[in-house]
Amino acid sequence: MTPDMSEVAEVLHARHSELATETMDDGHALQARANSPLIRCGKELVAVMSMPAPIPHDQGLWARAATTWPESKAVAARHRGHLVVSMLGKSEQPLVAARVTSAVIGALIATMPECCGVVWASRVARPADLWREMSRDSFAPYPDYPFRLWIDILPFRSDAKIGAVTMGLSAFVGREIEFVTGELALPALFDKVAGLSVYLLEHGSVVKDGDTIGASASERIQVRHKNSDAFGGLPVFYCTDDSV
Structure with missing residues (x-):
C-alpha cells in the first residue's frame, strides 16, 4: 500500500x-x-x-x-x-x-x-x-468547505428533551458543542449545531462563556463553557434554548 x-x-x-x-x-x-x-x-x-x-x-x-x-x-x-x-x-x-x-x-x-x-x-x-x-x-469559500468530513454531529436524549453533540470540533477550537433543546425538532437542532460548528471553524473560539447567540434579535441561545455532565467531563460549549 x-x-x-x-x-x-x-x-x-x-x-x-x-x-x-x-x-x-x-x-x-x-x-x-x-x-x-x-x-x-x-x-x-x-x-x-x-x-x-x-x-x-x-x-x-x-x-x-x-x-x-x-x-x-x-x-x-x-x-x-x-x-x-x-x-x-x-x-x-x-x-x-x-x-x-x-x-x-x-x-x-x-x-x-x-x-x-x-x-x-x-x-x-x-x-x-x-x-x-x-x-x-x-x-x-466559507461556509461551503466539507466540514462534515471532520466533525460528527450525534443525537442524544436528555430526559424529556433532545440534544446533539459534536465530535471532532475540539481539534480546531478546544471544545465540542453540546446543545440541548426542548423546542427544536431534530433536523432544526442539527442545523443549529452545524451552523455554530462552521462559524467556530472559520473564526476560532470566539464565543465566550455566558455569550448568547442566535440567527435573529429575538433568538437567544445561551452558551456556557463547561465540562459535560452527559459525556464524561468532555469540554464543551453547552448551549440551551431554555427561556431565562
Missing part, C-alpha cells in the same frame, strides 16, 4: 486547479517523485507515510461511525494497512491544515482504489468514496 506520489500530484492538480503552481522558493519546479514521502499542496508540504499494519482499534470511534456508515465496523476489521497524512509544520490556523490535508487525502483515494476509509484526527471515520467526492470542495 505505497502510493505513487507523482501520480497523486497530478490528480491533486487536476482536482484543485486553484492551487498555486508547485514551485520551490528559488523558482525551480518541485518534481514529485514516485517514491517521495512529500507532496506540495499550494504553499504547504504534506508528508504521506505508509504503515503496514492496521490502525489501533477504537471501539467508540467505530460505534459513532456506524450511525451514518453501517459497514464501517466490517471495513475496519478487514483492513491490513494504512497511510498517515500530515502537514509539515504547525499551522496557526487549524482550518488551513484541514483543507490542505483533506485535499491530499482525496487525491490519494482517487489514485488508490484499495483505500476503504479515512479516520480523521482519531475521532471521525468516513467511507473512502464519500471523502473522495466531498474533498473536491476542500478549498471552497
Whole structure:
C-alpha cells in the first residue's frame, strides 16, 4: 500500500486547479517523485507515510461511525494497512491544515482504489468514496468547505428533551458543542449545531462563556463553557434554548 506520489500530484492538480503552481522558493519546479514521502499542496508540504499494519482499534470511534456508515465496523476489521497524512509544520490556523490535508487525502483515494476509509484526527471515520467526492470542495469559500468530513454531529436524549453533540470540533477550537433543546425538532437542532460548528471553524473560539447567540434579535441561545455532565467531563460549549 505505497502510493505513487507523482501520480497523486497530478490528480491533486487536476482536482484543485486553484492551487498555486508547485514551485520551490528559488523558482525551480518541485518534481514529485514516485517514491517521495512529500507532496506540495499550494504553499504547504504534506508528508504521506505508509504503515503496514492496521490502525489501533477504537471501539467508540467505530460505534459513532456506524450511525451514518453501517459497514464501517466490517471495513475496519478487514483492513491490513494504512497511510498517515500530515502537514509539515504547525499551522496557526487549524482550518488551513484541514483543507490542505483533506485535499491530499482525496487525491490519494482517487489514485488508490484499495483505500476503504479515512479516520480523521482519531475521532471521525468516513467511507473512502464519500471523502473522495466531498474533498473536491476542500478549498471552497466559507461556509461551503466539507466540514462534515471532520466533525460528527450525534443525537442524544436528555430526559424529556433532545440534544446533539459534536465530535471532532475540539481539534480546531478546544471544545465540542453540546446543545440541548426542548423546542427544536431534530433536523432544526442539527442545523443549529452545524451552523455554530462552521462559524467556530472559520473564526476560532470566539464565543465566550455566558455569550448568547442566535440567527435573529429575538433568538437567544445561551452558551456556557463547561465540562459535560452527559459525556464524561468532555469540554464543551453547552448551549440551551431554555427561556431565562
